[in-house]
Amino acid sequence: MQLLGLTLQSPFLAAPMAGVSNPAFRLMARRAGAAMVYSEMVSAPGLLRGQPQTLRLTRSLPGEKPLVLQLFGADPEQMGQAAAIVCTLGADALDVNMGCPAKKVRRPGAGSALLEDPQRAAEIMAAVAQNSRLPVSAKIRLGPNSDITEDLVPRLVKAGAQAITLHARTTRQGFGGRADWDAIKRLVSWCPVPVIGNGDVTSGRAAVKMLQETGCAAVMIGRGAMGDPWIFARALARLAGEEPQPVTPAMKRKALAEHLELAKGLGGEGHAIHFVRQFMMWYSRGLPGASQFRRQAGPCRDLDQLWELCDRFFLEPEELLPRQPEQAA
Numbered sequence: 425m426q427l428l429g430l431t432l433q434s435p436f437l438a439a440p441m442a443g444v445s446n447p448a449f450r451l452m453a454r455r456a457g458a459a460m461v462y463s464e465m466v467s468a469p470g471l472l473r474g475q476p477q478t479l480r481l482t483r484s485l486p487g488e489k490p491l492v493l494q495l496f497g498a499d500p501e502q503m504g505q506a507a508a509i510v511c512t513l514g515a516d517a518l519d520v521n522m523g524c525p526a527k528k529v530r531r532p533g534a535g536s537a538l539l540e541d542p543q544r545a546a547e548i549m550a551a552v553a554q555n556s557r558l559p560v561s562a563k564i565r566l567g568p569n570s571d572i573t574e575d576l577v578p579r580l581v582k583a584g585a586q587a588i589t590l591h592a593r594t595t596r597q598g599f600g601g602r603a604d605w606d607a608i609k610r611l612v613s614w615c616p617v618p619v620i621g622n623g624d625v626t627s628g629r630a631a632v633k634m635l636q637e638t639g640c641a642a643v644m645i646g647r648g649a650m651g652d653p654w655i656f657a658r659a660l661a662r663l664a665g666e667e668p669q670p671v672t673p674a675m676k677r678k679a680l681a682e683h684l685e686l687a688k689g690l691g692g693e694g695h696a697i698h699f700v701r702q703f704m705m706w707y708s709r710g711l712p713g714a715s716q717f718r719r720q721a722g723p724c725r726d727l728d729q730l731w732e733l734c735d736r737f738f739l740e741p742e743e744l745l746p747r748q749p750e751q752a753a
Protein backbone atom coordinates (compact mmCIF):
# COMPACT_ATOMS: atom_id res chain seq x y z
CA MET A 425 0.00 0.00 0.00
CA GLN A 426 0.99 3.64 -0.47
CA LEU A 427 1.02 6.13 2.39
CA LEU A 428 2.81 9.46 2.57
CA GLY A 429 4.34 8.68 -0.81
CA LEU A 430 5.96 5.55 0.63
CA THR A 431 5.32 1.94 -0.33
CA LEU A 432 4.44 0.00 2.80
CA GLN A 433 4.26 -3.77 3.20
CA SER A 434 1.22 -3.69 5.47
CA PRO A 435 -1.20 -1.25 7.12
CA PHE A 436 0.24 -1.69 10.65
CA LEU A 437 2.41 1.08 12.08
CA ALA A 438 4.33 1.48 15.36
CA ALA A 439 3.22 4.61 17.26
CA PRO A 440 5.48 7.40 18.50
CA MET A 441 5.97 6.93 22.25
CA ALA A 442 8.24 9.19 24.27
CA GLY A 443 10.66 7.16 26.37
CA VAL A 444 9.82 4.00 24.42
CA SER A 445 10.13 4.43 20.64
CA ASN A 446 13.91 4.58 20.48
CA PRO A 447 15.83 3.02 17.58
CA ALA A 448 16.11 -0.41 19.24
CA PHE A 449 12.36 -0.55 19.93
CA ARG A 450 11.60 0.58 16.39
CA LEU A 451 13.94 -1.95 14.83
CA MET A 452 12.34 -4.75 16.85
CA ALA A 453 8.90 -3.56 15.73
CA ARG A 454 10.04 -3.50 12.09
CA ARG A 455 11.54 -6.98 12.34
CA ALA A 456 8.28 -8.26 13.81
CA GLY A 457 6.27 -6.81 10.93
CA ALA A 458 5.48 -3.13 11.59
CA ALA A 459 5.35 -1.51 8.16
CA MET A 460 6.55 1.90 9.36
CA VAL A 461 7.82 3.29 12.66
CA TYR A 462 7.66 6.71 14.33
CA SER A 463 10.28 8.40 16.47
CA GLU A 464 9.53 9.75 19.92
CA MET A 465 8.37 13.35 19.72
CA VAL A 466 11.32 15.67 19.15
CA SER A 467 11.28 19.24 20.47
CA ALA A 468 11.62 21.85 17.71
CA PRO A 469 13.21 24.45 20.04
CA GLY A 470 15.57 21.76 21.39
CA LEU A 471 16.59 20.83 17.86
CA LEU A 472 17.22 24.46 16.92
CA ARG A 473 19.37 24.94 20.03
CA GLY A 474 21.30 21.77 19.13
CA GLN A 475 20.60 20.24 22.55
CA PRO A 476 22.44 16.91 22.77
CA GLN A 477 19.49 15.06 24.37
CA THR A 478 17.19 16.27 21.58
CA LEU A 479 19.68 15.40 18.84
CA ARG A 480 19.98 11.92 20.36
CA LEU A 481 16.27 11.38 19.67
CA THR A 482 16.82 11.93 15.95
CA ARG A 483 19.25 9.03 15.55
CA SER A 484 18.16 5.94 13.66
CA LEU A 485 19.45 2.52 12.69
CA PRO A 486 19.69 1.36 9.06
CA GLY A 487 17.11 -1.46 9.25
CA GLU A 488 14.25 0.53 10.72
CA LYS A 489 13.20 2.57 7.70
CA PRO A 490 10.63 3.71 6.66
CA LEU A 491 10.84 6.05 9.62
CA VAL A 492 8.66 9.04 10.44
CA LEU A 493 10.24 11.65 12.66
CA GLN A 494 7.77 13.47 14.88
CA LEU A 495 8.24 17.12 15.87
CA PHE A 496 6.51 19.13 18.56
CA GLY A 497 6.50 22.86 19.08
CA ALA A 498 4.24 25.86 19.44
CA ASP A 499 5.78 28.40 17.12
CA PRO A 500 5.20 28.15 13.33
CA GLU A 501 8.55 29.74 12.43
CA GLN A 502 10.53 27.46 14.74
CA MET A 503 8.62 24.43 13.49
CA GLY A 504 9.43 25.38 9.89
CA GLN A 505 13.13 25.72 10.70
CA ALA A 506 13.12 22.44 12.60
CA ALA A 507 11.38 20.73 9.66
CA ALA A 508 14.17 21.84 7.33
CA ILE A 509 16.73 20.30 9.71
CA VAL A 510 14.78 17.05 10.05
CA CYS A 511 14.85 16.64 6.26
CA THR A 512 18.63 16.23 6.47
CA LEU A 513 18.53 13.54 9.17
CA GLY A 514 17.53 10.47 7.20
CA ALA A 515 13.81 10.20 8.03
CA ASP A 516 11.30 9.33 5.31
CA ALA A 517 8.46 11.57 6.49
CA LEU A 518 7.72 14.15 9.12
CA ASP A 519 4.82 14.22 11.57
CA VAL A 520 3.58 17.04 13.81
CA ASN A 521 2.43 16.20 17.33
CA MET A 522 -0.94 17.77 18.04
CA GLY A 523 -2.10 15.37 20.71
CA CYS A 524 0.33 15.19 23.62
CA PRO A 525 -1.53 15.94 26.87
CA ALA A 526 1.61 16.32 29.03
CA LYS A 527 1.74 19.63 30.92
CA LYS A 528 5.31 20.46 29.95
CA VAL A 529 4.40 20.10 26.26
CA ARG A 530 1.07 21.91 26.53
CA ARG A 531 2.32 24.83 28.65
CA PRO A 532 4.18 26.59 25.82
CA GLY A 533 1.27 25.81 23.48
CA ALA A 534 2.43 22.60 21.77
CA GLY A 535 0.95 19.09 21.55
CA SER A 536 -2.74 18.90 22.41
CA ALA A 537 -2.83 22.66 23.21
CA LEU A 538 -2.93 23.13 19.43
CA LEU A 539 -6.37 21.51 19.34
CA GLU A 540 -7.58 24.58 21.24
CA ASP A 541 -6.19 26.88 18.53
CA PRO A 542 -6.94 25.35 15.09
CA GLN A 543 -5.70 28.49 13.35
CA ARG A 544 -2.22 28.17 14.88
CA ALA A 545 -2.28 24.41 14.30
CA ALA A 546 -2.80 25.14 10.59
CA GLU A 547 -0.04 27.78 10.57
CA ILE A 548 2.35 25.24 12.06
CA MET A 549 1.33 22.63 9.52
CA ALA A 550 1.85 25.13 6.67
CA ALA A 551 5.29 26.16 7.97
CA VAL A 552 6.35 22.52 8.27
CA ALA A 553 5.02 21.60 4.82
CA GLN A 554 6.66 24.61 3.17
CA ASN A 555 10.05 23.85 4.70
CA SER A 556 10.01 20.11 4.14
CA ARG A 557 10.94 18.14 1.05
CA LEU A 558 9.56 15.06 2.83
CA PRO A 559 5.86 14.16 3.07
CA VAL A 560 4.22 15.66 6.16
CA SER A 561 1.36 14.55 8.41
CA ALA A 562 -0.31 15.45 11.70
CA LYS A 563 -1.20 13.30 14.69
CA ILE A 564 -4.24 14.66 16.46
CA ARG A 565 -6.80 13.76 19.06
CA LEU A 566 -10.56 14.28 18.68
CA GLY A 567 -10.38 17.71 20.30
CA PRO A 568 -10.01 19.28 23.74
CA ASN A 569 -13.22 17.68 25.09
CA SER A 570 -15.39 16.90 22.07
CA ASP A 571 -14.92 16.00 18.40
CA ILE A 572 -13.64 19.07 16.51
CA THR A 573 -12.12 17.18 13.60
CA GLU A 574 -14.62 18.65 11.08
CA ASP A 575 -13.18 22.10 11.81
CA LEU A 576 -9.54 21.16 12.35
CA VAL A 577 -8.75 18.55 9.71
CA PRO A 578 -9.73 20.56 6.57
CA ARG A 579 -7.43 23.35 7.79
CA LEU A 580 -4.55 20.93 8.28
CA VAL A 581 -5.08 19.33 4.88
CA LYS A 582 -5.25 22.74 3.20
CA ALA A 583 -1.99 23.61 4.96
CA GLY A 584 -0.29 20.54 3.46
CA ALA A 585 -0.93 17.52 5.71
CA GLN A 586 -0.80 14.43 3.51
CA ALA A 587 -2.18 12.07 6.16
CA ILE A 588 -3.93 12.43 9.51
CA THR A 589 -3.45 10.09 12.45
CA LEU A 590 -6.41 10.23 14.79
CA HIS A 591 -5.93 9.03 18.35
CA ALA A 592 -9.64 8.78 18.97
CA ARG A 593 -9.72 10.29 22.44
CA THR A 594 -10.14 13.86 23.63
CA THR A 595 -7.38 15.66 25.50
CA ARG A 596 -9.52 15.53 28.62
CA GLN A 597 -9.65 11.74 28.38
CA GLY A 598 -5.86 11.49 28.53
CA PHE A 599 -5.19 7.78 28.08
CA GLY A 600 -8.32 6.65 29.96
CA GLY A 601 -11.80 5.72 28.81
CA ARG A 602 -12.27 4.12 25.43
CA ALA A 603 -11.04 5.34 22.06
CA ASP A 604 -14.02 6.27 19.88
CA TRP A 605 -13.59 4.16 16.74
CA ASP A 606 -16.87 5.55 15.34
CA ALA A 607 -15.16 8.94 15.21
CA ILE A 608 -12.37 7.39 13.10
CA LYS A 609 -15.02 5.97 10.77
CA ARG A 610 -16.71 9.39 10.50
CA LEU A 611 -13.41 11.09 9.67
CA VAL A 612 -12.58 8.43 7.06
CA SER A 613 -15.94 9.05 5.38
CA TRP A 614 -15.05 12.57 4.30
CA CYS A 615 -11.33 13.18 4.87
CA PRO A 616 -9.53 13.87 1.57
CA VAL A 617 -6.22 12.36 2.77
CA PRO A 618 -5.56 8.91 4.28
CA VAL A 619 -6.59 8.49 7.92
CA ILE A 620 -4.46 6.41 10.27
CA GLY A 621 -6.60 5.03 13.10
CA ASN A 622 -5.18 4.88 16.61
CA GLY A 623 -6.34 3.95 20.08
CA ASP A 624 -6.90 0.75 22.04
CA VAL A 625 -5.46 -1.74 19.56
CA THR A 626 -4.14 -4.35 21.95
CA SER A 627 -4.21 -7.49 19.81
CA GLY A 628 -3.75 -8.65 16.23
CA ARG A 629 -7.49 -9.27 16.07
CA ALA A 630 -8.25 -5.71 17.24
CA ALA A 631 -5.89 -4.28 14.59
CA VAL A 632 -7.82 -6.02 11.81
CA LYS A 633 -11.13 -5.07 13.46
CA MET A 634 -10.18 -1.39 13.43
CA LEU A 635 -9.26 -1.60 9.73
CA GLN A 636 -12.54 -3.30 8.88
CA GLU A 637 -14.86 -1.30 11.14
CA THR A 638 -13.51 2.15 10.37
CA GLY A 639 -12.13 1.80 6.82
CA CYS A 640 -8.96 3.61 7.92
CA ALA A 641 -5.93 3.39 5.62
CA ALA A 642 -3.61 2.14 8.37
CA VAL A 643 -3.66 1.24 12.04
CA MET A 644 -1.17 2.68 14.50
CA ILE A 645 -0.35 0.56 17.54
CA GLY A 646 1.11 2.09 20.70
CA ARG A 647 0.83 0.52 24.13
CA GLY A 648 -0.09 -2.85 22.63
CA ALA A 649 3.42 -3.03 21.16
CA MET A 650 5.21 -2.13 24.41
CA GLY A 651 6.98 -5.36 25.25
CA ASP A 652 5.12 -7.17 22.50
CA PRO A 653 6.55 -6.37 19.06
CA TRP A 654 4.99 -9.64 17.86
CA ILE A 655 1.59 -7.91 17.87
CA PHE A 656 2.50 -6.75 14.35
CA ALA A 657 3.10 -10.35 13.19
CA ARG A 658 -0.21 -11.40 14.76
CA ALA A 659 -2.03 -8.56 13.01
CA LEU A 660 -0.50 -9.59 9.68
CA ALA A 661 -1.48 -13.23 10.23
CA ARG A 662 -5.05 -12.25 11.17
CA LEU A 663 -5.28 -10.03 8.10
CA ALA A 664 -4.25 -13.00 5.94
CA GLY A 665 -6.89 -15.16 7.71
CA GLU A 666 -4.18 -17.27 9.35
CA GLU A 667 -3.69 -18.37 12.94
CA PRO A 668 -0.77 -16.43 14.48
CA GLN A 669 2.29 -18.27 15.74
CA PRO A 670 2.47 -18.38 19.55
CA VAL A 671 5.27 -16.34 21.15
CA THR A 672 7.44 -18.61 23.28
CA PRO A 673 9.52 -17.51 26.29
CA ALA A 674 12.64 -18.50 24.30
CA MET A 675 11.60 -16.07 21.53
CA LYS A 676 11.29 -13.34 24.17
CA ARG A 677 14.74 -14.21 25.53
CA LYS A 678 16.21 -14.03 22.00
CA ALA A 679 14.53 -10.66 21.41
CA LEU A 680 15.93 -9.37 24.71
CA ALA A 681 19.44 -10.41 23.67
CA GLU A 682 19.00 -8.52 20.39
CA HIS A 683 17.62 -5.51 22.26
CA LEU A 684 20.56 -5.56 24.61
CA GLU A 685 23.12 -5.50 21.80
CA LEU A 686 21.28 -2.68 20.03
CA ALA A 687 20.90 -0.68 23.24
CA LYS A 688 24.61 -1.14 24.12
CA GLY A 689 25.55 0.14 20.69
CA LEU A 690 23.32 3.17 21.12
CA GLY A 691 24.06 4.27 24.65
CA GLY A 692 26.62 2.02 26.36
CA GLU A 693 26.09 -0.52 29.11
CA GLY A 694 24.34 1.78 31.64
CA HIS A 695 21.73 2.75 29.10
CA ALA A 696 21.39 -0.87 27.99
CA ILE A 697 20.71 -2.15 31.53
CA HIS A 698 17.98 0.45 32.11
CA PHE A 699 16.42 -0.16 28.74
CA VAL A 700 16.57 -3.94 28.72
CA ARG A 701 15.27 -4.22 32.30
CA GLN A 702 12.17 -2.32 31.21
CA PHE A 703 11.67 -4.80 28.38
CA MET A 704 12.29 -7.78 30.65
CA MET A 705 9.43 -6.57 32.84
CA TRP A 706 7.14 -6.23 29.86
CA TYR A 707 8.14 -9.55 28.32
CA SER A 708 7.57 -11.37 31.61
CA ARG A 709 3.90 -10.35 31.72
CA GLY A 710 1.55 -13.31 31.86
CA LEU A 711 4.30 -15.92 32.34
CA PRO A 712 4.32 -18.12 35.47
CA GLY A 713 6.53 -16.68 38.23
CA ALA A 714 6.54 -13.21 36.65
CA SER A 715 6.04 -11.28 39.89
CA GLN A 716 8.95 -13.04 41.60
CA PHE A 717 11.12 -12.44 38.53
CA ARG A 718 10.20 -8.73 38.56
CA ARG A 719 11.00 -8.45 42.27
CA GLN A 720 14.46 -9.92 41.66
CA ALA A 721 15.24 -8.14 38.38
CA GLY A 722 13.83 -4.72 39.42
CA PRO A 723 16.64 -3.64 41.78
CA CYS A 724 19.40 -5.49 39.88
CA ARG A 725 22.08 -3.14 38.46
CA ASP A 726 24.54 -5.75 37.25
CA LEU A 727 24.17 -6.86 33.65
CA ASP A 728 25.58 -10.36 34.17
CA GLN A 729 23.27 -10.99 37.12
CA LEU A 730 20.32 -9.59 35.26
CA TRP A 731 21.08 -11.83 32.33
CA GLU A 732 21.34 -14.88 34.56
CA LEU A 733 17.92 -14.13 36.06
CA CYS A 734 16.60 -13.68 32.57
CA ASP A 735 17.96 -17.03 31.37
CA ARG A 736 16.48 -18.82 34.35
CA PHE A 737 13.12 -17.19 33.84
CA PHE A 738 12.71 -17.34 30.08
CA LEU A 739 14.51 -20.57 29.20
CA GLU A 740 13.61 -24.16 29.97
CA PRO A 741 16.34 -25.99 31.98
CA GLU A 742 17.45 -27.90 28.85
CA GLU A 743 17.85 -24.62 26.93
CA LEU A 744 20.26 -23.17 29.49
CA LEU A 745 23.73 -23.29 27.99
CA PRO A 746 26.73 -23.78 30.25
CA ARG A 747 28.19 -20.31 30.87
CA GLN A 748 31.53 -19.54 29.25
CA PRO A 749 34.36 -19.03 31.79
CA GLU A 750 34.90 -15.39 30.74
CA GLN A 751 31.16 -14.68 31.16
CA ALA A 752 31.11 -16.31 34.57
CA ALA A 753 34.03 -14.17 35.74
Ligand SMILES: Cc1cc2nc3c(=O)[nH]c(=O)nc-3n(C[C@H](O)[C@H](O)[C@H](O)COP(=O)(O)O)c2cc1C
Pocket residue numbers: 439440441442443444463464465494521522523524563591622623624625644645646647648
Ligand atom coordinates in the same frame (compact mmCIF):
# COMPACT_ATOMS: atom_id res chain seq x y z
C1 LIG B 1 4.54 6.15 27.05
C2 LIG B 1 3.82 6.86 25.94
C3 LIG B 1 4.48 7.85 25.24
C4 LIG B 1 3.83 8.49 24.18
N1 LIG B 1 4.51 9.42 23.47
C5 LIG B 1 3.94 9.98 22.35
C6 LIG B 1 4.68 10.82 21.49
O1 LIG B 1 5.89 11.08 21.69
N2 LIG B 1 4.05 11.35 20.42
C7 LIG B 1 2.72 11.07 20.13
O2 LIG B 1 2.18 11.56 19.15
N3 LIG B 1 2.02 10.23 20.92
C8 LIG B 1 2.60 9.67 22.00
N4 LIG B 1 1.89 8.78 22.75
C9 LIG B 1 0.54 8.40 22.33
C10 LIG B 1 0.57 7.16 21.44
O3 LIG B 1 1.29 7.39 20.25
C11 LIG B 1 -0.86 6.71 21.09
O4 LIG B 1 -1.50 7.76 20.40
C12 LIG B 1 -1.68 6.36 22.32
O5 LIG B 1 -0.94 5.59 23.24
C13 LIG B 1 -2.97 5.61 21.92
O6 LIG B 1 -2.66 4.44 21.22
P1 LIG B 1 -2.65 2.99 21.93
O7 LIG B 1 -4.00 2.78 22.55
O8 LIG B 1 -2.36 2.02 20.81
O9 LIG B 1 -1.58 3.04 22.96
C14 LIG B 1 2.50 8.15 23.83
C15 LIG B 1 1.85 7.16 24.56
C16 LIG B 1 2.49 6.50 25.60
C17 LIG B 1 1.76 5.41 26.33
